[in-house]
Amino acid sequence: MNQKRKVLRLLLRVMSCMCVLWSFALHAEEASESAQHPVNGWGTEVPGQAAAEVLAKDQFDIFEYVVNGNSVLSVTEIEKAVYPYLGEHRSIDDVEKARSALEQSFHEAGYLTVFVSIPEQEVNGGVIKLDVLEGKVERLSVVGSRYYSLGKIKQNVTEFQEGHVPHFPTVQKQIASVNINQDRVVAPVLRPGKSPGMVEVDLKVDDKFPLHASMEYNNRYTPNTTKTRLSGNLRYDNLWQSDHSIGLGFQVTPEDANEVKVFSGTYVIPYAGDYWAMYGVVSQSDISAVGDLNVVGNGNIYGLRYIHPMPSPVKSFNHNLTLGADYKDFKESTRRLGADLGNNPITYLPFLIGYTGNLVMPESTTKLDLNFVFSTKALVNDDAEFAQRRYLARSNFSYLRGQLEHTYTLPYQWQWYGSLGGQVTGDSLVSNEQFFIGGLDTVRGFLESSALGDTGTNLTMELRSPPLQKYAGSWVKEMRLLAFYDYGYAKTRDPATFADDRFSQIQQYILSSYGLGWDVKAAHGLFVRLDFARVLQSSWTLENGHTAPLKPAGMAESGDTRLHFKVGFDW
Incomplete structure (x- = not known):
């Protein structure tokens, strides 16, 4: 033994x-x-x-x-x-x-x-x-960074601190968080340390100067205004070496500088994996668009957002929860919009609960945006201001607005794109909160925000050609042709009705169009977009079912055509 x-x-x-x-x-x-x-x-x-x-x-x-x-x-x-x-x-x-x-x-x-x-x-x-x-980390180094603090990068990847046994699921989350900044990519490289069983880690950084600018010239105009718009944005994404982002934006009418003037500012602070965003808009325009923000009203908006990235079961899916509030102070409008009966000043404080989800698959991408907006008179809202602005409008209101987008790659690199948006509410809303249709992003062939309603929907379907940049010069990075169909519906609750139809408010709009487009993205961030649309349907009816005897200002009719264009750069 x-x-x-x-x-x-x-x-x-x-x-x-x-x-x-x-x-x-x-x-x-x-x-x-x-x-x-x-x-x-x-x-x-x-x-x-x-x-x-x-x-x-x-x-x-x-x-x-x-x-x-x-x-x-x-x-x-x-x-x-x-x-x-x-x-x-x-x-x-x-x-x-x-x-x-x-x-x-x-x-x-x-x-x-x-x-x-x-x-x-x-x-x-x-x-x-x-x-x-x-295998503990014996030494941690950051190499290759030109515009970002080495110490800040180390602080954001704490799982690789020296003397620590790295937990790799946590490492992946921390690296993903660091790489959210589009100007910086960090990749860890591991090798054996000098001591047996120890590990040395290099965080290799590939970064770019974090300054971004964009400029766009287009014909996204509203009724009774000049026909072109010039907008721009400037943003710096590494303020204080802390990934803080500050941005400025503007929109003006080149043909008449005093007609439309909109200025905006944003500030975003990352904090413990979440984000705080503040923004302000000063608008001298009834309806305008500055970047991704659509503004209905002539006045000032000051907003705050808390954005929380939520855990995801798979890498291909990410989603965020957003909480926010906006202080809106609108002056007298230059014209009545939507169901408004007056154009008097109004001040109120709406709150927002939002959800955004993105699913990226090998052959498709899907995006969902949902926002529940509500307000109460318990704070700054005044019932009298709402009543003067619109018949039956209340300072207590709420609505749900959403949009679903899907892009699918077909055989031979053809693409199908679909978008469905809408808004539902049980309240009579002032025009600043109504759903609008018409224009490049909703129903082409019509002027921007041709129709507004308390509830509504818009549908877009596009068939996109395979990439055609091989037939152009090397400076063209992506080029496609497309065919599209757009549809929009907007309905107003409790419109003001009179015995004479000429004075009654329109209750319902139905707009639709079809056409062809050309989308080009070139070197140095240059882009060109052309959309030629023909109006298929254009109707506006009263609560009694009659067609309104007076056509709304600037409203296109069936058979009308319009060329939408935008050209600019984004870098």
Whole structure:
């Protein structure tokens, strides 16, 4: 029996040495692999099959595994891994299986720089010892950054701090958070440290100067105004070396500088994985669009948003929760809009709960935006101002607005694009909160915001050609032709009605069109978009079902055509 133990002890000593050598060989070989699985597989195979076969018939009892060197797994997790390999009449194969299972438990838990070995030992009393070598970070460096603070990058990837055993699911989340900034890409590279079992990490940075600007010239005008607009935006995305973003925007009418003037400012602060955004708009226009913000009203808006990225079950899906409030102070309008009966000043404070989701698949992308807006007179709202602005309007109001977009790649690189938007409410809204249709983003062939309503919907379908840039010069990065169909519906609750139809408010609009488009994206952020539309349907009816005797100002009619254009740059 003593002789058998000596042979077993010798074999365990040999296997332990080979385990360490083999693990460090794999360590050096896999250091150049992707950061997602930089050292996956260290120590997962230990030579010794021949020795195991020799003693396959030599059995001994195993009543306990003593694990040394662990600081990251719980006792329960360790027991779960080795429990199947306890009992009487066990062999050296069972010891190896226990070692492998325990090591696999570390890896499945996300600790990929940890491996397990079998130390030299005597098997006494049914106790087997296993040693855990935790691959801690010996040195962390940031290389290649030109415009971003090295210390700030280190602070945002705390899982790679020196002396720490990295948990790779957390590493992936922290790297993804750092890489949200479009001007900076950080990739971790791991290699063996100078000390056995230790790891050195380089955070390689590929960054660009975080200043962005855009300019656009278009013909997105509203009734009774000049026919072109010039808009621009300037944004810096690394203020204070803290990823703070500050931006300024404007929109003017080049043909008459005093006709439309809209200025906006934004400030975004990242905080603990979330974002705080503040913005302000000063508008001298009844209806305008500055960037992604549509403004209905002549006055000032000051807003605050809290944006919380929510956990996602898959990498291809991300979604955010948004909470916000806007202080809106509108002056007298230059014309009556929507269902408004007056153009008197109005001040109120609406709140917003929003949800945004994006799903990116190999052949499709889907985006959903939902916003629930509500307001109450308990704060700054005044019932009298609402009543003077519109018949039956109240300072307590709410509505739900949303939009769903889907792009699908067809055979031969054709694309289908669909968009469905809408708004529902049980209240009579002032024009500043109504749903509008008409224009480049809703129903082409009509002027911008040709019709407004309390509830409504808009539908867009496009068939896009395969990429055609190969037929143009090398400066063209993407070019497609497209055919489209647009539809819009808007309805007003409780419109003001009189015996003479000429004085009654329009209750319902139905607009539709079809046409062809050309979309070009060129070098240096240059872009050109042309859409030629023909009006298919244009109707406006009163509550009694009659067509309104007076056509709304600037309203296109069936058979009318219009060319929408925009040209500019975005970098």
